[in-house]
Structures are given as structure tokens and as C-alpha cells.
Amino acid sequence: MRKVEVPGRTTRAVPVALVAVAVLSALTIPADARRGRHARHAAHHRHVSGGGYNPPFAAMVVDAKTGKTLHAVNEDALRHPASITKVMTLYMLFEQMERGKFALDSDLSISAHAAAQAPSKLGLRPGQTISVEDAIKAIVTKSANDVACAIGENIAGSEERFAQMMTAKARALGMSRTHYANASGLPDPDQLTTARDLTILARAIQDRFPHYYRYFQTRSFAFRGRVIGNHNRLLGNVEGVDGIKTGYTRDSGFNLMTAAKSDGHQIVAIVLGGKSGGSRDAIMAQLVRANLPKAYAGARIAPPVTEVAERARPAVVADGISRTRTQVASAEDDDVETTNSTGEPLDISPARTTTPGNGLRAASPALPKSAQAYAEQPSQPAFPSLGKIAARISSNERDEPPKALSGPKVTPTAWVIQLGAMDDEDKARSMLSQARAKVGGSLSKAAPYTVKVEHGGATLYRARFSGFSEQESAQDACTALKRSGYSCFATRS
Template structure:
């Protein structure tokens, strides 16, 4: 925010210093989540850059998309990734719901919206979760980042690496809260991946996004998300606002075995954003697939691993993590992997007053999360508007087959469960051992094994359980794994 403000407020020598200072102070008071503004539209013809996307969770099909690959500021939707990181640490046993997080002076000094915690004080993890979900408290988000990463900047780097491992190839985080920063960018498409991933990975903790209000030290704090309880099917998850981003909303909804995730970025006001989202949910949820899930859960891939882009008859292309099976999508003789030639945009785009930069310090090419070529625009030389940049033709693609080699230790049964893919076989075996220990009896007779996948010089090991003759048995075991905090899906062997 400071860099953005300074760019806008370069004073001439004739401009009074007091006037610049006043304007600078006013700019810094803009909250990351506009509680004080309510649902009113900011004055002055406010028109932030817009983007939106709706994805059918079960089929992976895109139901609605506008500027879905254009760079945007996430604002407080950032906190969904902050909570993803916290949930992961809780799953690993580092924190419990009653663990105390220490609040530094730096965290306490964050701009509103915040709880107003004092330097040196503590807050329980469960209260911290609820504070992010409801009040979108920036001081708490910063404290979470510092307690996990040691510093907020290091935590932001961890968040960016996590985004890459999930397949969010155009997202870069600079802080834990979503407070204004020119380097904090994402896309509507990337956020649909995050919306799916946090539900798939942490079903035990996702329920916190349904919190309407919570009591904290004598105060009752309500949720900024006004669609909860107002639109049928909506069960979360997060709002956001900065002046440069506009009014943002990430939503998940399910009804009658149908499930979607939806993103709206750049609403002109909270009310207009909510109307847009409500209309999208009501129009797309009835069109979502109601049968058994066709797409695997979003799982993390080790940094050196590459998600595969698999041809999909329903939606032309779909980003499949490397753990996806070739026989789970409609293909011909072999599955084709489409690799975009341009992994990251080559130029800076500047929608909004602060400008947007391409994600800083991208991972090496071997660690890049591959995405469909249609969502990796090759930015042309010369200045063009964001609207034109969003419509640039996708780069050409190359195709290469993927080769799977099953380890000959067991003969897989008709149905198997897959947990994920790792860049090291020992890691895959460790994942299987931990899953069996946590899931208990449901996996008592299941046989763990790995499948080696080679593609483009990268080697992955899929972690699987065999021992299921019927689809229902495999799905029941997978549900037990999800209750234990693991992502998984059942598939034919």
C-alpha cells in the first residue's frame, strides 16, 4: 500500500507537505475488509477491475467465467490460504485449538479491520480462526503468519510455495492478511482451486467458515459474509475488500448432491457483489453435476512435481494434479499432457491505481505448476488495457504422453484409493503409513502400494491403497480418510 500511495502522491515542490501527509494518512486507513463501509458504494465513480468464475466441484466443468485468468488483488480472501496453512500445522500436531498464539508489536500495529490485540498478548488458535472467518482481523492474520513462519514475510513465501503446489500458478502472496501490496496477486481461476482444496483437505476445519458470529472477550463479532443463511446452499467462505481490489467474495455452495465453488472479484460495492454472487449461485448450482464425483480432490504436489493437464470432454481442458489417473477422464489411446510454453506473464499489468506485478521470484521451471494453456496468456509487447490482455490468445501447446509404471509388489483390486503423489517414494510410503494409522479399521485389510509416474523428466510416486472389490467400499474408506484430514479419491485400478 505504501508503494502504491507514494506513486500516486509524488509531490511537486509547490505542493504543501501537509497536504501530502494528510492524503497519505487517509489512504492508510483503508481497511482490508470494508466493515465500516457496509454495503455502500465508494464515491467518485468507483469501478474496480472485475473477474468471476464458477466451477462444478464434482465434474470440474466451468459453469461461468469472466476475466478468470486476469491478475487481480485477492484482498482478505488471502486469509483462506492463511487458514489453510494453519490447518495444516494443526493436522501435523504443531498446534491445537487451545494453543496460544503470541501477538507481536508488528502484528498488533496492523491496519483495521482487526481485533485490537495488544503487543505481547496471546490468542487461542480457535479464536484466531473465528476472528479471520468473521471479522477478517488483520492483526490476527499477521500473528498466525509470524507464529508459523517466524516472520510475516517468510510466511508469505511459504504461502506462495503452497499455492504452487496446489496448482495456483499465477498467485503470489506478500502478506498474511490481504492488506494492500502491489505484489499480492491472484486470479479467479486460482482462487477456485483454493476454494476446492481447503474443503477437500480439511473437512474437519472447513465448518468454521460457516460461523455466523462468535463471542470474544465480552464482544459478539458477526460475519461479514451476508450470503450465509440468505442464499440457499451457501456454506461459506470469505469476503474481501481493498480500494484497488474492489469487493471480493469466495463462495462454496451445495444442494441436492450438487456442489460448486464461485469467485467474484472487483465488485463495485458489497451489495452489488453479493447480488452478483447470489445470481451466480442460483443460476449455476441447479446445473451442477449430481452424480458421483468425477474429478479427484485437489491435492498438493511436491515442489519439483508437475500437475498434468488432461483432456476433458466436458470442459475442453482441466488442470489435473499429477496424482490424477489417465483412466479417470475421457481419452483415446493415450492421455495427452498439454504444456504451455509461457508459464508466467512476461509483462506487468496495471489495472487499478496500485498496479499489478507478475508473481515475484517464480519457482524454477522444474517446480512450476502447469496449467492449461488457455489460462496462461502470453502478454504482448507494448501497453494494452487489462480488458485486451484478458482476451489475448493462448500460446500454442506441445503434447507428450505420460507413462505410468506400477510397482510389482501387489496386484491391485478392481477399486483402489489414491491419496496423492510425491516426488520421493519414501514420502509416498510415509503418507500411506500415516493414513493407515489414523483411519484405523477401514484400512485394516487394505494393501498400500505406490505407482511410479514419469513425465518430462519428473518422477512422481502415487500413494494408493488396494483391497476394494466394490466402488462403495472404496468410497467409504476414502470418507474415513477425509474425516482424518487426508485428501483422497476412489478409482478403478
């Protein structure tokens, strides 16, 4: 039994397992039925805690052998990854090691910039060094921000350049809505991802680097007279869990990326925006126990997650503009501060998990200028602050009539599917052709076409499929595209 302090309420014992069940049950209630509850609860919560700490929730579970989605909540909504960022940082390091640029006993130098990073960190001083192997273990266990920054600087020369490389790698892997601004996950409004994108990364790092992935199972390691334990408390406590990474900032809430396997079943799972470390862990444990037995136990069907140089990606890439980091420290589970960015007390009750669109004041990251091409991705109606940005590029944009890839002009049907927007029409056409050839089935009779858009002095070409009279058929086709690694959304023409 765990006692939970809630401002303005009597302290009482709440079983964590029951909390997880209650949270998951709430997430499965139809949206229409939840709206009334959320509206009533929002007023009460604002009265109790003044708005307080309410990071938006998202979760996803994917069968690693088939790529099938087993559970999803707000999986395509933009979120801050916090220290889950470091999984990509290690992916980049493992790649350099595979190429022979670094070995486990290579030394990484610590700059003044790296040493100045906010906690959680090892506390290394400028001019000191750390071996690559110790750096990996420090990331996995302590989630050391100084070490993550040092990895980026030693690979790319600067953390800014490394963040650009991370973003490009995300695109190559098919993480179409992820943008990195630093190597650690420390607060930055431009550091964005989705639960879906993180499931791709969780699968990719295991597929690409199985011999290095074992480091995510590290329970503790000794470093210069200290024994440092792993923040991931599911290791050794939930059957099948073999990694991989926790994360927390005030704006992100408590995050967790998990991989689990048992008796031939294998899944990856993401929880973002947990209300506390305990409630996040309870939710994840329940997700693993509920979904791992349902995963396919036969031979792998889905191909390994690989990098594709010309995967459907946004036309605008990182602009490399220097950014000022929010002056809010990142803390892992054993370093949690007890105030939010406004100095108000936190409501860390695990009994509720906030979902966007419920009237509560939640962290609402604005779409960064360096990622404006994301505006061509689907809006998130449940997250109004992002939805308004992502729904349309601008009221001043000018569309030209659609062009078919070949043959007569296409007249869009009631519903169409958009894959993305490219800066070159040939790229948009190629994306459509490849998608149609790869998916077939629901796209076999669809008509591919492009729409030229003028916006802010730039020309973009929207890649779309027509041929859907009903919303359901368009969404089914979009689901098939997502299973094949494409980002898309169904929309009225």
C-alpha cells in the same frame, strides 16, 4: 429497494436483484458489441468522477464434483485477492494442526508487528495471546488482519517467510499465477492471484480439511465481551451457501469466495472487483442460483485437489526481498472508507461492474520482480498494463531452435501450446511427458518440444506442444490441459 448515491446524478431506488441480472447480462454480451458502449461510457465516467474507483472485474464458477467450468469472466487475469488471502492463511494453519504442531486451545502470541496491522482487526496488544480456535473464528468473521499476521509469525517466525511458504503451497496446489506478499491481504502490489486459482483453493480447503472447513459457517462469535458477526452476508440468505470468505481493498474492489451445495449439487464461485458489497453479493447470489442446479448431482468424478510437489510451476520463486506496504488500509464490508487512494469520492453504484479493457482507469497491479516467471504465462489482452508485461519477457531475449523430446527436430505448426517455462530442460521435458500421458486425446498426436530462452543472464526452457494448424484446435487442447490442473495458453508459433 436500495438507494444508491452516484456523484452528479439524481438519487433513485434500484432493486438489487435487477442490478445483478443487468450486470450478468452485460457480461454475456459479445466483446465486440461491448467495446463501443465501454468507450462511450468511459468518457462520461471520467467526467463524472475523475476516473474514480473502478477495480477490474473477474468471476468464475466451477462444479466441485467434476471440475467443469460453469461460468467464467476474466478468470485468468491477475487480480488482488484482498482478504480472500486469509483462506490460504487458514489452510496453512489447518495443515500445522493436522501435523500436531498446534491444537485448538494452543496460544498464539501477538507481536508488535502483528498488533500494528491496519483494520479490520481485533485490536490485540503486543504480548497478548489468542487461542487458535478464537484466531480461526476471528479470521472467518471479523477478517482480523492482526490475527492473520500473528498466525503467520507463529508458524514461520516472520510474516515474510510465511508469505513465501504460502506461495510455495499455492504452486503445489496448481495455483500457477498466485503470489503472496503477506498473510492478511492488506494492499501490496505483489499480492496477486486469479479467479481460476481461487477456485482451486476453494475446492482444496474443503477436500483437505472437511472437519475444519465447518468454521467458515460461523455466523458470529463472542470474544472478550464482544459479539463479532460474519461479514459474509450470503450465509443464511442464499440457499446452499455454506461459506467462505469476503475481501475488500481499494485496489481490489469487493471480492467474495463462495461454496454452495444442495440436493447433491456442489459448486465453488469467485467474484472479484465488485463495485460495492451489495452489488457483489447480488452478483454472487445470482451466480449461485443460476449455476448450482446445473452442477452434477451424481457421485464425484473429479479427484480431490491435492498438492503435487513438481506440478508445472514457474522456475523463479519468491525472492524474499522486503517490501514496503502501500499505506492504504484494508477494510471489510462494515468498515468501508469512502475515498479511493487519491482521495476522490467513490462511485459505489451497483448498477455497473467494470470489466478491464473498457477505457476506465482501473487498478493495474504491476507484475512483481519476485514473480517474473509469470511472464511465461499467457497475456491478458483485456488488461493492457499486465498484458504488455506478460506477453513477452523482453525484446532482448534470445531463443534457440526448438528441441524435440526424441526423434527429429520439431518444426512448430501455425499454432502451439505453451505449458510454462522451467529453469531446467529435464523438468520441462518431464512436464510435457506427464501432461501428454494424463490428457491423451487432443495431445495424442501433438509433438512435445522445448525452446531454450536466454533472458537477463538466466536460462529458461519453454515447454510446448506443436501440431495445431488452427487456433480452435490448440485452444481445445489447452482447455483439456487446464481441466487436468495444468496452466497453458495457445499462441502462434
